Amino acid sequence: MPYQPNPIDVNAIPPTLGHVIGQKAVIEKLQIATDASWADSVPLDHVLLTGPPGTGKTLLANVLAKEMAGEFHEIMGQGLCSPQSANGFLLSAESPNAVMFIDEVHEASAAAQTALYKALDERAVFVTETFSDKTTKLDLVPFTLIAATTDPQRLLPPLQDRMRLICQLSRYTVEDLEALLKQKARQLGWEVEESTLRPIAERSMGTPRLALRLLQAARRTVRAAGDSVITAAHAQRTFEVEQIDRLGLATDERAYLSILAEVSGPVRLMVIASRLGQPPEAVSRVVETNLLWLGLIARTERGRCLTAKGLEHVRASKQRE
Numbered sequence: 001m002p003y004q005p006n007p008i009d010v011n012a013i014p015p016t017l018g019h020v021i022g023q024k025a026v027i028e029k030l031q032i033a034t035d036a037s038w039a040d041s042v043p044l045d046h047v048l049l050t051g052p053p054g055t056g057k058t059l060l061a062n063v064l065a066k067e068m069a070g071e072f073h074e075i076m077g078q079g080l081c082s083p084q085s086a087n088g089f090l091l092s093a094e095s096p097n098a099v100m101f102i103d104e105v106h107e108a109s110a111a112a113q114t115a116l117y118k119a120l121d122e123r124a125v126f127v128t129e130t131f132s133d134k135t136t137k138l139d140l141v142p143f144t145l146i147a148a149t150t151d152p153q154r155l156l157p158p159l160q161d162r163m164r165l166i167c168q169l170s171r172y173t174v175e176d177l178e179a180l181l182k183q184k185a186r187q188l189g190w191e192v193e194e195s196t197l198r199p200i201a202e203r204s205m206g207t208p209r210l211a212l213r214l215l216q217a218a219r220r221t222v223r224a225a226g227d228s229v230i231t232a233a234h235a236q237r238t239f240e241v242e243q244i245d246r247l248g249l250a251t252d253e254r255a256y257l258s259i260l261a262e263v264s265g266p267v268r269l270m271v272i273a274s275r276l277g278q279p280p281e282a283v284s285r286v287v288e289t290n291l292l293w294l295g296l297i298a299r300t301e302r303g304r305c306l307t308a309k310g311l312e313h314v315r316a317s318k319q320r321e
Contacts, residue, residue, distance in 0.1 A: 012187065013062040020063060021183060022176040022208070023056060026167045030060070033165055034067045043097050044068050044144040046120060046162060050152045051169030052289070054209030057148035060167075061101040064146060070097030077107030077149075083115035087125040090116075090140055098143040105147040106154035117159040120145060171206025171293065174198065180208055181215055190219060191229040199235050203248030205290050210248070217242055245317060247294060252276060252287050254317070257296065257306065261314045266303030 014020050017031050030047075037044045044064060049057040058074075065072035073092050080086045080102065093100060102108065108116070119125050124139045147163065149155060160166075172180070178201045185192045200218065204211035218230050218238045227234070243251050259275050260267055273280040276287070288304075291297045296310035306314065 013059060013066070015063075015066060017063055017067060020056070020060070021180045022172045023060075023169055026060070026169060029165065029167060030064065034064065037068065043070075043142045044099075045164035046144060047146040047165040047167065048152070048155075048160065048163035049146065049148040049167050049169060051150070052171060052207065053150055054207040055169040055171060056208060057169060058101070058103060060169075061099065061103075061146045061148065064144070065099035065101075068097045068099060068144065070099050070144070071095055072099050072101065074101045074103065077102055077104040080105075080108035080112035080116075082109065083111050084127075086112040086115040087119070087127060087138075090119050090125055090143070091138065093141050093143045096142045098141060099146055100143055101146045101148070103148050104150065105159075106149045106151045110156060113156045113159045116145070117156070117162050120162045172204075172208060172211075173206070174201045177201035177204055177206070177208065177211045181211055184212060184215065185230075190215075193229065193231045196230050196232050196235045199232065199239075203239065203244055203246070205248050205293065214238065214242070247313065249290070252278070253291055256283070256287055256291065257310060257314050260297065260304060260306045261311065266300050266305045268303040272304060 017027050017034070020027055033047075034044055044067075047061075047064070049060060051057060061074075062072060071094065073089070075089050080089065086108070089102075090100060102116075105113075115125070119140065122137075123142070124137050126135050126137055128135045145163075147155075147159075152160065178197045181197045181200060182192075185197075196218070200214045201211055204214060215230075218235050221234045221238045221241070222228065222230050225234070239245075245254065249257075255276060256272060259272055269280050269284060273283045276283060278287070288297065288299075291310070292299070294309075295307055296313060298305055298307050
């Protein structure tokens with residue numbers, strides 16, 4: 001019988017907070033908040049979700065909408081470039097308990113952020129007619145604003161102050177990622193050897209998004225070979241195709257380490273960026289993120305340098321080549 005793909009999406013949203021793996025402290029805080037809101041028959045308090053990319057901010061916003069049995073509206077922060085766009089987004093809520101989710105809210109303009117916190121205070125928006133100075137107050141349905149950001153320092157303080165639930169998400173442990181991968185494979189009906197999950201989890205930088213991406217890549221490797229069970233051999237082949245090493249480092253990250261290993265002292269960011277052929281900001285915000293988290297590099301006033309752990313990793317990698 002020909003292979004029939006499972007209709008369940010690998011990024012399917014859990015039905016309740018109790019089904020979310022990882023982020024235990026955050027889940028407990030949100031569960032208490034949702035229970036309290038139901039007990040008091042009021043919308044969930046406004047929520048600010050912070051933390052590294054791929055750690056579940058969007059997923060939690062969706063789950064909270066399910067927990068509150070409310071409609072869900074989503075927009076990217078960069079789409080809020082004016083008070084009018086912010087007002088229009090909030091006015092799209094039609095029924096109580098609506099969850100209004102703004103991803104990367106720090107990308108919203110200062111004027112839009114101002115409109116947001118004023119709307120939270122008044123539970124209304126104020127619209128000025130184009131050809132007159134007349135301002136109309138439009139009441140909003142009771143709603144919950146959930147804002148997610150990887151850079152909370154770029155939010156206006158008054159907007160931060162109005163978020164009653166501040167939840168800091170962190171990178172996952174290898175054990176939590178293993179549990180997540182096992183849960184997802186079971187949901188999808190994918191057969192996976194138990195020993196295969198940990199190597200995938202160890203290369204996922206504590207990030208569920210990366211772990212699920214690798215699981216999908218391993219599944220492609222299996223199907224391309226005409227097999228049905230994801231084994232350790234399939235996983236290893238996937239790592240080779242994806243060009244990631246035993247820590248999960250990609251090509252750019254390994255090249256970065258090699259540049260530092262060539263010299264005995266610190267190297268300036270501009271030099272590294274030039275060698276990599278990337279803008280300095282991209283190197284600082286993207287390439288260096290995982291290297292810093294893993295403790296492989298250090299930033300100093302004189303430049304970037306390898307840590308003892310980083311030097312050990314470079315030497316071990318060369319020995320395996």
